[in-house]
Amino acid sequence: MDDRLVSKDLVYDGRIATGYKLRLRMGDGHVVERDYFHYNGAVVILPVLDDGRIVLIRNYRFAVDERLWELPAGMLEADEDPADCAARELAEETGHAAGAITRLGQFYSAPGTMDEVMHAYLATDLTAGPQNLERYEEITVEPQTEADVRGMIESGEIHDGKTLAALGLYWLKR
DSSP states (O other): OOEEEEEEEEEEEEEOOEEEEEEEEEETOEEEEEEEEEEOOEEEEEEETTTTOOOEEEEEEEETEEEEEEEOOOEOOOOOHHHHHHHHHHHHHHOOEEEEEEEEEEEEEOOOTBBEEEEEEEEEEEEOOOOOOOTTOOEEEEEEEEEHHHHHHHSSSOOOOHHHHHHHHHHHHH
């Protein structure tokens, strides 16, 4: 982007994101304005119980005013290892500790406006424990069979992008 960048003005400096108004020179010479947000990155975790059930959560998301079916996920702290973040977020949101955390892959969450990379992990050999939710989180833990999860995707009941992507990576690698 550096060779295209004409200007970069900070317009927002928040707790989890930094926003900029960019002016970029396109290949034909025209200059266009774009909004750009920087995030440290995030993880999404696919926890699978010993009996094969997938640990889904119901998570209230204020931006869409909906309780979504999701896989547990969370933001990386500055310089945090993604696998460590996955273990931490799994325990916080579901109460489960993983005996094994295996990398599934990574993807951009919304590359049209932000640079956030999501790291996907499989969590197995789970041990149940108490949730440790953030004050703003409203999360319930609701394990589902793989057949039920597939049906929920087909019906549109599961429509969270990171959840769909992580499940796709998992099913491709099996």
